[in-house]
Amino acid sequence: MIQIKRFIDKVSYIESKQGKDIVLPLSEARGLRDELAKLLVDHYYESKQDKPEKVINVEIVGGKF
Numbered sequence: 001m002i003q004i005k006r007f008i009d010k011v012s013y014i015e016s017k018q019g020k021d022i023v024l025p026l027s028e029a030r031g032l033r034d035e036l037a038k039l040l041v042d043h044y045y046e047s048k049q050d051k052p053e054k055v056i057n058v059e060i061v062g063g064k065f
Helices: 002-016 026-050
Strands: none
Touching (some): 002 026
8 A cells, every 4th residue: 555655645745836747657656556456356356245145036836736
């Protein structure tokens, strides 16, 4: 999560200086990408586990068969 924190800090700093652009070295951009991807994957799998499986009940009545 350190890369995400660094990015947030950089954005805050640039905003305070009324800047318009942020430049990230490739190594920082890769780290940020990797951390975001991990968060998304974790969130995806957690949301899959939280949902109960659908239970479908089928009742067949034969009457006087």
